[in-house]
Amino acid sequence: MENTQSNPVGWFEIYVNHMPRAKKFYETVLQTTLEILVPPGEESDLEMYTFPSNMNIYGSGGALVYMEGFKAGGNSTVIYFSSDDCSLEESKIEIAGGSVFKSKMSIGEYGFIVLATDTEGNMFGVHSMK
Numbered sequence: 001m002e003n004t005q006s007n008p009v010g011w012f013e014i015y016v017n018h019m020p021r022a023k024k025f026y027e028t029v030l031q032t033t034l035e036i037l038v039p040p041g042e043e044s045d046l047e048m049y050t051f052p053s054n055m056n057i058y059g060s061g062g063a064l065v066y067m068e069g070f071k072a073g074g075n076s077t078v079i080y081f082s083s084d085d086c087s088l089e090e091s092k093i094e095i096a097g098g099s100v101f102k103s104k105m106s107i108g109e110y111g112f113i114v115l116a117t118d119t120e121g122n123m124f125g126v127h128s129m130k
Contacts, residue, residue, distance in 0.1 A: 012062035012079050016120045019047050019066045021097070025119045026051070026064065028096035029089050030081060037063055073121025080113065080125040089126045090114045 016022035023034050034049035045068050053061030062079070083089055087104045093116045094100060101123065102115040111129040118124060 009060040012060055013048075013065045014062065014079065014118075014120075014122055014124070015065050015067065015070050015072045016118075016122075017066070017072045018120065019049070019064065021119050022064050022072075023049050025096045025098055029092045029098070031092075034064065075122070078115070078123050078125050080127045083126050083128040085130050086112055086114045086126040086128040090116070 014022075026032070027034055030051075032052055034051060037048040037050045039046040039048055047066040048063045050061065050063045053059065055061055059082070081089070090100060090104055093114075097119045099117045100114065101117055102113070104112050104114050107113055111127060113128075114126045116124060116126070
């Protein structure tokens with residue numbers, strides 16, 4: 001099977017323990033609206049809200065997911081959200097109930113990142129070129 005995609009990530013899911021709290025956190029920090037996504041299958045125990053995305057352009061779409069028995073936090077995968085200036089999102093993280101793990105720092109010619117923990121214990125990053 002030949003992979004002709006330029007981005008190896010096709011989709012992401014951030015598992016949460018409390019959907020209303022997690023949804024409010026990401027909407028506040030990223031200044032966006034997450035939309036309900038009806039999971040496939042008739043008897044799904046999933047509750048999903050998608051981040052805004054366009055599957056026809058570069059980047060990956062994804063969702064917050066609640067599934068009975070799947071605990072959030074403690075994983076080693078970090079999702080980075082794109083930003084014009086990651087210090088803007090950093091300024092909203094603690095107000096929204098999360099915590100900043102690493103304040104805005106340079107990653108050389110690749111720009112800047114902020115690392116944080118959401119309300120569910122998940123580590124995530126924000127990346128910008130300025």
